[in-house]
Amino acid sequence: MIRLRAVVLDLDGTLFDHRGASRAAVADWLRSLGREPDEATQSAWSQIEERHHADWRAGLVSHDEHRRRRLRDFLPLVDSPVGDDAVLDEQFQRDYLTRYRRHWRAFDDVEAALAAIGAAGLRVGLLTNGMPEQQNAKLEVLGLAGRVGPVVTAGELGLAKPRPEAFRAICDRLGVDPAATLHVGDDHPVDVVGARAAGMFAVHLDRHDEGPHDEALRMRSLTELPRFLGAQVSGRS
Ligand SMILES: [Mg+2]
Known part of the structure; x- marks a missing residue:
């Protein structure tokens, strides 16, 4: 058995309320188009986002192109014209990102979780499937910059979770064995x-109770994190 030495945290959906910020941004955007925000359009935006973000994570498209594809799929749903690449790039910034940034906030349970990790004497790091500029800007706005240890982004690595190399990169930055590291996402x-x-100990943070419900190591809130921090984890032989 190996004693836990570090905790690696995901950012979007774990520390940062991406879903809340994204929904608020889309609602503001729809109102600017004279439309009342509705669940079908919100849900379409998030499904389109997930589909194209998955392609970016898999290395199939560039980050800029994944954003253009999101708009090409979404704009016809709100009866808006689809322009060329330059128009789409500008529109993504103006119509979505500007509004998304206005709604950036951390989940209420983050401060207690960081305090618990510190009290347990564990190191902390952050591993996120995003671009370094945007993810570091989020940490600044959330008041978390410099407080979550080393930050590793998929954008700087050129590969994303769930590739094992991404998890190994943050463990290397922390100087810890993956088998002595808890990942929370x-x-x-x-x-x-x-x-x-990748050989790590992992707990699922299932804030929206979406499952899988047969996952043995799951929590609904980061307030439950302390019960995993004293874990003696079994390393791989
Ligand atoms: Mg996440």
């Missing part, structure tokens, strides 16, 4: 299955 296939495949 909200995306089960990416954060939990991926981290375990």
Whole structure:
């Protein structure tokens, strides 16, 4: 058995309320188009985002192109014209990102979780499937910059979770063995299955109770984190 030495946290959906900020941004955007925000359009935006972001994570498209594809799929749904690449790039910034940034906030349970990690004497790091500029800007706005240890982004690595190299990169930056490291994230296939495949201990943060419900190591809030921090984890032989 190996004693836990570090905790690696995901950012979007784990520390940062991406879903809340994204929904608020889309609602503001729809109102600017004279439309009342509705669940079908919100849900379409998030499904389109997930589909194209998955392609970016898999290295199939560039980050800029994944954003253009999101708009090409979404704009016809709100009866808006689809322009060329330059128009789409400008529009993504103006119509979505500007509004998204206005709604950036941390979840209420983050401060207690960081305090618990510190009290347990564990190191902390952050591993996120995003671009360094935007993710570091979020940490600044959330008041978390410099407080979550080393930050590793998929954008700087050129590869994303669930690739094992991403998990190994943050463990290397922390100077800890993956087997002595707990990964906490909200995306089960990416954060939990991926981290375990890289030899880490992983707990699923299932804030919206979306499952999988047969996952043995799950929590609904970061307030439950302390019960995992004293874990004696079994290393791979
Ligand atoms: Mg996440």
